[in-house]
Amino acid sequence: MNKKVKVTIWNEYRHEKTNVAVSDIYPEGIHGAIAQGLGEEFDIRIATLDDPEHGLTKARLDDTDVLLWWGHTAHQEVADEIVDRVVSRILQGMGVIFLHSAHHSKLFKKLMGTSCDLKWREVGEKERLWVIAPGHPIVAGIGDYFELEKEEMYGEFFDVPEPDQVVLLSWFEGGEVFRSGCCYTRGQGKIFYFRPGHEVYPTYHNKDVQRIIRNAAHWCAPVDRPPTGFGNAEPLEVLAANKN
Amino acid sequence: MNKKVKVTIWNEYRHEKTNVAVSDIYPEGIHGAIAQGLGEEFDIRIATLDDPEHGLTKARLDDTDVLLWWGHTAHQEVADEIVDRVVSRILQGMGVIFLHSAHHSKLFKKLMGTSCDLKWREVGEKERLWVIAPGHPIVAGIGDYFELEKEEMYGEFFDVPEPDQVVLLSWFEGGEVFRSGCCYTRGQGKIFYFRPGHEVYPTYHNKDVQRIIRNAAHWCAPVDRPPTGFGNAEPLEVLAANKN
């Protein structure tokens, strides 16, 4: 209980280098703002697309409790081999938080098994996120709703498997709704998809967004259990065929 | 995070006073064994049927994070008024763990809205409980399965609403299966139903059973949030009818 949760923030880290509208908001990278929002209660490391093995070596993953994933423009540059490695670690128990446009990352799509398509619009409209699971630890400290003055719109139908639980629903000024906080489990790994976070808006400086990411990082942390057994198994009872 | 979770163990506490087979196993009451299994990490109080207001005064409930409920022979003696009071507190966020025959308590039935009927047999047969949600915090520290040499059988169909999540399935020697660890949320309150615990077997002395109850008490603890708003609400946006 007392050990800090080990979080690896993975950021594509491309927009910040080429678009001044992004680097003005996130001078230390999107990962920098997310790290600041997580704060002292976590043991934080950074990994980016252009690091060797995208910063996701086996050693790094084995020493990660929860992975955060932000990507948008370069999903196709992520190596399939690394995706497979991360999936394998998730099934063993590592948690993962997918942020915003990570809905179209190779990793998310592989875990979901669907197209993960949706409607979208980028005009900087108002988003209001409503809590629909007020007993869930991911919304600790959050009121009935919170607002983001300008965000990209994502609209239903969101082509993902039925979540184990939806904790947040978004209302958009332009007329759409969206399941913006979705909980899943795959293998022993817990997954949270959290919608907001378009790169040209200061979303990751928002206190409610930061609180939800902190809460989700705790919720996603692995449970300490012996590895699950698979494969050929001896009977635990005497079978009728062997009783004589 | 550092404050102890406040647990109130409610026990009908009748079998122990009249049946030596029970008091031999639970000389300090079923609640005593459960309290011992919970241990130092919780702030524990006891309430029983024969206490004034069944030990469940408003003050006591307001100061309880998680209620445990064991009852069997005297469900009808629990006052409707107290049941309503406890339901109200659960909807506000108090967690509750229903143990074994609490499936037929007024409180559980009221929260479920169904008959909560099942098949049963009391011959002291073997039960083996299998983990089917290995990433869930309620099964931390539990292997693929654990066994109870002698238990009462509960068999499907268990007439309860579809659980939000089933974490344990039981195999019974006599040929039945059962959803033995069921998670629900009602209002802001989290609910766990945990099947084993017939009074004439030493189930609450079992280390795996104790571990699951400890895990569940943490999982059920309330989330710190402002109370949810209900009722007549002013619009958050300017309506078309008012735009001129």
Next chain:
Amino acid sequence: MNKKVKVTIWNEYRHEKTNVAVSDIYPEGIHGAIAQGLGEEFDIRIATLDDPEHGLTKARLDDTDVLLWWGHTAHQEVADEIVDRVVSRILQGMGVIFLHSAHHSKLFKKLMGTSCDLKWREVGEKERLWVIAPGHPIVAGIGDYFELEKEEMYGEFFDVPEPDQVVLLSWFEGGEVFRSGCCYTRGQGKIFYFRPGHEVYPTYHNKDVQRIIRNAAHWCAPVDRPPTGFGNAEPLEVLAANKN
């Protein structure tokens, strides 16, 4: 397959008698408009609050496959005994569709076990209902969304148990969202809650609303199975204790 589903439409039938704004829209009662929308493919009967036993005799319920429920101003006049009778029939397999303000009926609250509270506002604002389960039979024939120009607003948090499936989400002009199509099962009975239908708007004349109610009435119809067994059960296998 060829037999018509037997539908009983239960309507409180009070507003239509006292409020000309309602009777102008529903000259044959709200039940009349619903019946017209269901059409020839169902075997339809009407029951109202002021009928003897509210029109819900045991014989009538036993001969009903799917019950529709519209009520608003007189929930407290529904006799507890009749509520218990209906619950019992639902657990045995009768389907039920709760319409709009039926969320606060005794029957719905008893089945849910929660307060069923929500936020509301009655100013006649725009509602847009989005399909989030496009493979579900209840949304057959419905596009990505449909609109109601004027409706009462219901907003989250809606204090109901997590639905087995949510098929529709509402966007409201005033800034709220709502889970507007919720599927449940209680016992062998299937339940659908469908949000729209305030009495002073012509909602039940809307083609999409009518289509969803038709679809839901098919979906809710009972499954033909022998009654489930409950209670004391003989072992299906030879127990170790009896093997010598």
Next chain:
Amino acid sequence: MNKKVKVTIWNEYRHEKTNVAVSDIYPEGIHGAIAQGLGEEFDIRIATLDDPEHGLTKARLDDTDVLLWWGHTAHQEVADEIVDRVVSRILQGMGVIFLHSAHHSKLFKKLMGTSCDLKWREVGEKERLWVIAPGHPIVAGIGDYFELEKEEMYGEFFDVPEPDQVVLLSWFEGGEVFRSGCCYTRGQGKIFYFRPGHEVYPTYHNKDVQRIIRNAAHWCAPVDRPPTGFGNAEPLEVLAANKN
């Protein structure tokens, strides 16, 4: 409603050609027994691994409502391109029933996103399947349980995503349990995993097994709706930024 559901039964069709123990039970192939069990109420076609494009041409898939899949020994011989084609068709609405060892097919694993591993044992022990969702159309006509005298054992933990609904739980003579009837939706396509069906036992001649497959084929059939819209979307409301 009157048109027959178009079912394509896909069978690996290898064991029947090389193992007399299998061909004795299934002289017309496993697909032949399944087709016979489905009967006149469906429009049935057969496809096998050794057909050109495994019998799963685009034209065939476009003309299929529900695909059944039986495979075991040659999962790796199924071309990735065909798997992608089938996934795409499922997301558009085609239903699919995975039978027994199809849990390790490329197709099922791709849709699930997990390892789909489990425990197994092949000694011909007794399996008893319990209904835990008595209101679900897939168990129409089935009693509280049914038995298969000899089957292969599959045991938990079954590494699949949490099903939308579990309708059957298996008890095995050797001491294990299993979620044997699992419902999923992916995109607009409904998926049913049905556990029994090892090739050396006459499982597909069993009347209850046949009934469940028939029920599932109806349940999986596509819903008639316009295709879902995805991608860039114009606002449905006037945005504040454009109001002056």
